[in-house]
Amino acid sequence: MLIVLLGGSPSLTSRSNILLDHAKQELQQRGIEAISYQVRDFNAEELLFADFNSSAIQLLIEQISRADGVIVATPVYKASFSGALKTILDMLPERALSNKVVLPMATGGSSAHMLVVDYALKPVLAALKAQEILHAVFAEDSLISYREQDIPAQLAPALKQRLDDALQDFQQALARRAA
Numbered sequence: 102m103l104i105v106l107l108g109g110s111p112s113l114t115s116r117s118n119i120l121l122d123h124a125k126q127e128l129q130q131r132g133i134e135a136i137s138y139q140v141r142d143f144n145a146e147e148l149l150f151a152d153f154n155s156s157a158i159q160l161l162i163e164q165i166s167r168a169d170g171v172i173v174a175t176p177v178y179k180a181s182f183s184g185a186l187k188t189i190l191d192m193l194p195e196r197a198l199s200n201k202v203v204l205p206m207a208t209g210g211s212s213a214h215m216l217v218v219d220y221a222l223k224p225v226l227a228a229l230k231a232q233e234i235l236h237a238v239f240a241e242d243s244l245i246s247y248r249e250q251d252i253p254a255q256l257a258p259a260l261k262q263r264l265d266d267a268l269q270d271f272q273q274a275l276a277r278r279a280a
Contacts, residue, residue, distance in 0.1 A: 102275060104128055105161075105168045108139040109175030109186030116208040116245040117174040119254045120238065120264065124172055124206075127268050136164055140185035148188045158192050165193065170202040170275050173226070177209035181221045190225050198231035202274040204267060205237040208245065215239045233274055238267045 106125055108118045121137060128135045138161055140148075147155040165171060175182040203226050207218050218237040226234050244257040256264065 102133050102170075102279075103164075103168045104133055104135045104170045104172060105164050106135055106137045106172045106174070107161075107186070107189070108137065109173065109183040109189075110139070111141050111183070111185050112176075113141075114247055115176060116240065116242055116247075117176045117206065119245050119247070119256070120206050120208065120240060121172065121174045122254070123256060123261070123264060124174075124204075124268055127265065128272075131272065133272070136168075138164075140183065140189060143189065148185065148192070151188075151192060153192060155192075158189075161189070162193060162197065165197055165201070168201060169278065170204070170271060171198060171231075172204045172206065172271070173222070174206040174208075175222065177207055177214040177217045180214065181217055182207065187225065190229065193229055195228075196230045198226060198229040200232050200278070202233045202235065202271060202278055203231040204235045204271045206240070206264075206267075207237060208240045208242055210242050212239070212241060232278065235267065235270055235274060238264050240264075 106121045108121050110117050125135045143157050175186050244260040246255045248254045
């Protein structure tokens with residue numbers, strides 16, 4: 102089983118990437134292969150000019166085509182998901198997410214940004230023909246602490262539980278798809 106994780110933050114320190122890292126570790130502990138991509142892994146010029154022949158984009162497309170599921174995480178910027186993530190999603194083929202289970206995740210300054218997932222991100226994922234888009238995990242920034250010296254990044258206990266529950270749902274949806 103293969104899962105592709107796609108992070109929408111261009112920042113090296115990102116709460117949405119902390120969510121993705123936790124998800125990747127949990128999936129790997131369950132014996133699931135997980136491959137991570139961040140928007141900053143792609144050449145900005147190739148994204149800006151929509152270079153569909155970019156080897157990095159071609160590799161992402163190939164990995165997604167082989168994947169059973171996709172997890173997408175983004176920070177909320179200006180009441181929407183990141184523009185860099187949108188650019189990458191725009192470069193995927195029209196049916197890139199067909200037969201895929203997708204778990205969206207987002208982080209933002211307050212719960213006022215929670216609807217970004219439902220009104221901005223999920224429609225794009227649906228346009229890419231995702232088979233099943235699960236309930237999103239939204240995390241307020243205050244629930245995630247960055248790594249400090251020898252202390253790893255931390256999720257508030259309630260957030261960690263919600264994320265672990267969502268990953269369990271994700272794994273069950275993948276099992277249903279396989280059956």
